[in-house]
Amino acid sequence: MMLINTPYRGRFAPSPSGPLHLGSLVAAVGSYLQARAESGQWLVRIEDIDPPREVAGAADRILTSLEAHGLLWDEGVEYQSHNSAHYDHHLNWLAQQRLSYYCDCTRKMIQQAGGHYQGHCRERQLAAPYCALRIRNDQPVEQFTDLLQGNIQSDMNFAGEDFIIRRKDGLYAYHLAVVVDDIRQGINHIVRGVDLLQPTACQMLLYKLFNQPIPQYLHLPVVVTQPGMKLSKQNHAPALNDKQASQNITQVLTWLNHSPPAVLQGAPCQEILHWAVNHWQIERLPKTIEIQT
Numbered sequence: 001m002m003l004i005n006t007p008y009r010g011r012f013a014p015s016p017s018g019p020l021h022l023g024s025l026v027a028a029v030g031s032y033l034q035a036r037a038e039s040g041q042w043l044v045r046i047e048d049i050d051p052p053r054e055v056a057g058a059a060d061r062i063l064t065s066l067e068a069h070g071l072l073w074d075e076g077v078e079y080q081s082h083n084s085a086h087y088d089h090h091l092n093w094l095a096q097q098r099l100s101y102y103c104d105c106t107r108k109m110i111q112q113a114g115g116h117y118q119g120h121c122r123e124r125q126l127a128a129p130y131c132a133l134r135i136r137n138d139q140p141v142e143q144f145t146d147l148l149q150g151n152i153q154s155d156m157n158f159a160g161e162d163f164i165i166r167r168k169d170g171l172y173a174y175h176l177a178v179v180v181d182d183i184r185q186g187i188n189h190i191v192r193g194v195d196l197l198q199p200t201a202c203q204m205l206l207y208k209l210f211n212q213p214i215p216q217y218l219h220l221p222v223v224v225t226q227p228g229m230k231l232s233k234q235n236h237a238p239a240l241n242d243k244q245a246s247q248n249i250t251q252v253l254t255w256l257n258h259s260p261p262a263v264l265q266g267a268p269c270q271e272i273l274h275w276a277v278n279h280w281q282i283e284r285l286p287k288t289i290e291i292q293t
């Protein structure tokens, strides 16, 4: 199926595991600018399907920060925690098609078998509760094209795995939730951090199984403080200071090789973003962003 002539719909899909920081602002700004440069829509979806990882108040704080930075979204904000019925519907459909199966393997068993799941439970016909649900991955996505990263060969250890779509604790897996929501919301362009490049193959498999058009992907560089060390909540990237929104936007644009002209120094975010929409070029984007801390 082709996406030509379909109006651009993109999104930013943060997990509320903490406030935004400069690293996550790169993905927010990049997805926003790519959408606006294509005269497209830009949606925001809060990915709150993992309560143990959620930080109270983070979702509201993220939305406040986006607004403070002039990143105004279209339509209402979606919350994955409200979408269980959609996930269940798709899980039921996969089960009916015999495209999923139960698995009771422990992490330890998988570690002992080499660290990647080898389909141990495929034919076991388990039906018990307390099992994870796995996809029957018979047509793995071996390669794909990314608008910035180019041709990607999948790491078959991940792309070929019967990955989990619902966890043993009953929580929906990220791959399932993100694809079900992106399909339902008509998202046809996905711009996000390059840390999600390899998972893309698993997500593309789900699109194929659901018989849906695959979106176009653009994976932005993530900010690293040294090779392999991502700037993230886990390594204590400070929360965005909304009072310095204009400086933050300028910083992110500079990292993305779209440094605004000096006359826009200290200008309101909306003005800087307006300039950036008009000057946005994928060809200018860097493949890596390494900063000194």
Ligand code: GLU
Binding pocket: 012, 013, 014, 015, 047, 178, 191, 192, 196
């Ligand atoms: N919620 C995911 C994250 O914050 C991003 C999902 C996506 O953009 O596909 O890492």
Ligand code: ZN
Binding pocket: 102, 103, 104, 105, 119, 120, 121, 122
């Ligand atoms: Zn198993």
